[in-house]
Amino acid sequence: MSEGTSTDDRRRFGRAALVNVLGNAVKIAVEGAAGVAFGSVALVADAAHSVADLVASVVVFLWGGSRYETADEGHPHGHQRIEPLTALFVGAVIVVLGLNLLRESALGLLEGAGVTFSPVLVAALGFAMLDMYVVYRYTAWVNADLGSAALSALVADCLNDIYTTVAAMVGILGVYVGYPILDPLAGALVSVLVVYQGVEIARENVDYLVGAAPPEGERRRIVEAIREHAEVEGIHDLRVFYDGTDLEVEVHVEVDGSLPFREAHDVETEVVSRLRGMEGVGDVHVHLDPSGLGEWKDAPESGDGGERPSE
Structure with a gap:
C-alpha cells in the first residue's frame, strides 16, 4: 500500500x-x-x-x-x-x-x-x-x-x-x-x-x-498460489496465522537443488511478492530448500531418517 x-x-x-x-x-x-x-x-x-x-x-x-x-x-x-x-x-x-x-x-x-x-x-x-x-x-x-x-x-x-x-x-x-x-x-x-x-x-x-489460524479456505488459497510458480516442486512447514487482521505466512518452499543461487533467490522473491500481493496477506517469510532432502525437525524421534511428505 x-x-x-x-x-x-x-x-x-x-x-x-x-x-x-x-x-x-x-x-x-x-x-x-x-x-x-x-x-x-x-x-x-x-x-x-x-x-x-x-x-x-x-x-x-x-x-x-x-x-x-x-x-x-x-x-x-x-x-x-x-x-x-x-x-x-x-x-x-x-x-x-x-x-x-x-x-x-x-x-x-x-x-x-x-x-x-x-x-x-x-x-x-x-x-x-x-x-x-x-x-x-x-x-x-x-x-x-x-x-x-x-x-x-x-x-x-x-x-x-x-x-x-x-x-x-x-x-x-x-x-x-x-x-x-x-x-x-x-x-x-x-x-x-x-x-x-x-x-x-x-x-x-x-x-x-491471539494469532489464530484462518479458515481452511484461506490456507488452501495460499498453497495454490505458491504451487502456481513453475519452479516450486513442493512445500512443507506451512504456517498461516492472523497478525491482527492480516494473514502472516511462514513456509519452506522446495526447488531444484541444482538451481544457481541467484536464480533460487529470484524464485524466493517472486513467491514472496506473489503472496504479499494477495488480498488479506501481510508479512511473508519464505525459506528455500532443495527438493527431496527433508528437514531434521520432520524426522521421527527414532532417528530412522524418515521424511514427512511435502504438502
Missing part, C-alpha cells in the same frame, strides 16, 4: 468513525429525552445502548486509525493488532451495557411499567431508526473498500441498533393498545440482542489478537 493510498484510507476511516460518533450522539439525545419524559424503559434502554455505541465509536475514531501507520522500530510488524484490539473493546463495552439493561428490564417486569404513551415516543423511535440507517449505509459503503475490522464492528452495531429500535417500537405500540408490560419486555429483548452482539464482536477479534 502506497503512502498516498494509506493516507487517503485513513482519512476515509476517520470520516466514517466520526459519522458514527455524531449519529449516536444525536440518537442518544432524542431517545433519552423522550424516554425519560414519558417513563419508557424501552426508549431509555435503546438510548443507553447507544451510549455504549458512542463510547465505542469514539474509541474507534481516536485509536482505530493507527492500523494505517507504517511499521517502525518499535512495531516491526506494523500496527495491525491495534484495530482488533479496538473492536474487542467495542464488544466488551456492549456486553457490559447489555447486561445492565437486562437488569433494568427485569426490574420493570417485576415492579410494573410506568410508561405513558405519547406520539413523541413514536416520533423519537422513527427518527432513531432513520438516523442509524443512514449511518449504517455510509459506514458499510466506506468499509466495502477498506475492509476494516473496527468499522465492521460499527456496521454490525448500527444494524443491531435498527433491530433494537424496532423492538422498542413494538413495546411503545403495546402501551398504546393497552399492554404496558410490552415496554419492559421490549427492553429485555433489546438487552439480549445487545449482549449477543457484543459477544460475537469480541469472539471474532480475539482470534485476530
Whole structure:
C-alpha cells in the first residue's frame, strides 16, 4: 500500500468513525429525552445502548486509525493488532451495557411499567431508526473498500441498533393498545440482542489478537498460489496465522537443488511478492530448500531418517 493510498484510507476511516460518533450522539439525545419524559424503559434502554455505541465509536475514531501507520522500530510488524484490539473493546463495552439493561428490564417486569404513551415516543423511535440507517449505509459503503475490522464492528452495531429500535417500537405500540408490560419486555429483548452482539464482536477479534489460524479456505488459497510458480516442486512447514487482521505466512518452499543461487533467490522473491500481493496477506517469510532432502525437525524421534511428505 502506497503512502498516498494509506493516507487517503485513513482519512476515509476517520470520516466514517466520526459519522458514527455524531449519529449516536444525536440518537442518544432524542431517545433519552423522550424516554425519560414519558417513563419508557424501552426508549431509555435503546438510548443507553447507544451510549455504549458512542463510547465505542469514539474509541474507534481516536485509536482505530493507527492500523494505517507504517511499521517502525518499535512495531516491526506494523500496527495491525491495534484495530482488533479496538473492536474487542467495542464488544466488551456492549456486553457490559447489555447486561445492565437486562437488569433494568427485569426490574420493570417485576415492579410494573410506568410508561405513558405519547406520539413523541413514536416520533423519537422513527427518527432513531432513520438516523442509524443512514449511518449504517455510509459506514458499510466506506468499509466495502477498506475492509476494516473496527468499522465492521460499527456496521454490525448500527444494524443491531435498527433491530433494537424496532423492538422498542413494538413495546411503545403495546402501551398504546393497552399492554404496558410490552415496554419492559421490549427492553429485555433489546438487552439480549445487545449482549449477543457484543459477544460475537469480541469472539471474532480475539482470534485476530491471539494469532489464530484462518479458515481452511484461506490456507488452501495460499498453497495454490505458491504451487502456481513453475519452479516450486513442493512445500512443507506451512504456517498461516492472523497478525491482527492480516494473514502472516511462514513456509519452506522446495526447488531444484541444482538451481544457481541467484536464480533460487529470484524464485524466493517472486513467491514472496506473489503472496504479499494477495488480498488479506501481510508479512511473508519464505525459506528455500532443495527438493527431496527433508528437514531434521520432520524426522521421527527414532532417528530412522524418515521424511514427512511435502504438502
